[in-house]
Amino acid sequence: MAKLEFDDSQNLMNSLRGKVFNQLRSQILTGVYKPGDSLIELRxxxxxxxxxxPIREAIRQLELEGLVQAIPNKGAVVKGITEQDVEDIFxxxxxxxxxxxxxxxxxxxxxxxxxxKEALEFEEFYTMKNDVEQLIKFxxxxxxxxxxxxxxxxxxHMLSTFHNYIQSARNNSFHTPGRPDKAFEEHKAIFEAIxxxxxxxxxxxTIAHIRNASNNYNELHQKG
Structure with missing residues (x-):
């Protein structure tokens, strides 16, 4: 088998493509780019x-993941994720x-x-301080x-992808009164079992924890 050869410029291109892809995907999943928005390569x-x-390659990857759709004479248009997608992911x-x-x-x-244990202690600390940004991090x-x-x-790999796809839904749940405290108690029980x-x-x-998060999301969505 022939040895694959590549130079630093290829490494740079691969790295750049990944960074562009991750940034665009994050912006789609967090609502910076909304369904129907066009992704213009030049812009x-x-x-x-x-x-x-790397923009073109990233858009092609987003299309493979179903987050954008190539439309003739219009280019790449954001599809985002549907409510059914979120339900399926949970x-x-x-x-x-x-x-x-x-x-x-x-x-x-x-x-x-x-x-x-350290992550749990930080989570408890930021739950008491009601610091949602840090709470989401831990x-x-x-x-x-x-x-x-x-x-x-x-x-x-699968779990990391799913977490990315519902990051916005997860972030919103921490703004629900009482949910951060419940999430911490659920994490504490999981930690003790592990x-x-x-x-x-x-x-x-863990199954109960995800089910509770799903129920919380549905309640938020219905109120919205």
Whole structure:
């Protein structure tokens, strides 16, 4: 098999394409670009300070993920994610995040337990201070550590993608009165089950946690 050859310029291009893709995806998922908005290569190139090549590649990847649609004579148009998408993602998360918690309980290291405990302590601190921005940060960190502790790269990849896709919904939930306190208590119970290596309980508590987050999102959406 011939050895793949590449130079620094290719590395730079790949890195640039990834950064552009991540930024555009984040802007779509957080509502900066709304459904129906056109993604104009030239304008994005000027705004991001890059050539049109990584823009074009990023838009193609966004199209593959279903976030944009190529329309003749109009270019790339934002589709975003639908309410059905969000509902499906919460349902899928219940299944696979429960599995991640189960595997984390079985495979977590002492160092990862310390990291999880620290994230939980910060979450408690910022819950008491009602600092939503920091709270969201450490909520994500808590979940990320569990994903890493499950020792499954495919599962980690799927979970990270799903978290990105409903970031806006998750952020809004922390503005609901009482939800941050409940989320912290749920995390605390999950942490204790993982520390006990109680895989069954860790899985069940995580499924309940995601279900509660889904119910909270639906209540917010109905009020909106």
């Amino acid at each position: 994005l190139s000027e705004e991001l300070g890059v050539s049109r090549t 349902t899928i998360r219940m299944r696979i995040e429960g599995l991640a918690a189960r595997w984390a309980a079985e495979k977590i290291t002492e160092e990862e337990i310390k990291e999880l 909520d994500s960190k808590f979940h990320d550590i569990i994903f890493r502790a499950c020792k499954s790269n495919p599962l980690m 520390c006990r290596k109680d895989a069954d309980t860790a899985e069940q508590l």
